[in-house]
Amino acid sequence: MPTLDPWIDQPCPVARSLDLIGDRWSLLIVRDAFDGVRRFGDFQRNLGMARNILSDRLRKLVDAGILATQDASDGTAYQEYVLTPEGEGLFPVMVALRQWGERHLFDAHEQHSSLIEKATGKPVARMRPVTRDGRPLSPGATWVRKVGE
Known part of the structure; x- marks a missing residue:
């Protein structure tokens, strides 16, 4: 470590x-x-x-x-x-940062780079946290269990 x-x-x-x-x-x-x-x-x-x-x-x-x-x-x-492999594990973090930036830091018609899936040639689907059974998960539906709780 x-x-x-x-x-x-x-x-x-x-x-x-x-x-x-x-x-x-x-x-x-x-x-x-x-x-x-x-x-x-x-x-x-x-x-x-x-x-x-x-x-x-x-x-x-x-x-x-x-x-x-x-x-x-x-x-x-x-x-x-x-x-x-640990570095490659940062891929979801990089995708999440990219997608947040695309949604919040560019005007509607402003051009920016895009992350494309090689197999399909289409933009990567938007990432979102989901529950264990696949339903969308909102921030209000979670909590952080602190050490000692």
Whole structure:
């Protein structure tokens, strides 16, 4: 398990997750990794971020087990960053953020990128929490069981 910052001694999964991936750059690196970006220079070019910040975030994501490094697939001396199974587990988070942004941050006819299912060529269906038997689940129908309750 990754080492957490000292202030995260609370048993809240949201707080612990945000400690690892909660800043803009880390999430954009993960987004680009899902889009197939693997090399430091490509991340830097796509994101336009300073080398020292990118290096820090990549190291943090590798240390957290979200990304792994491997030798370049083309046989060059470069190193590549690839999503681990834990990193791939962030896919629903990325889809949820994307879909929330599509619904709330764009005007009705404003163009934006779209997530498309390769098999059908159609946009990915909207994600929503559901009950164990598949019915839509609203925020008011849930509660958080705190430690010690």
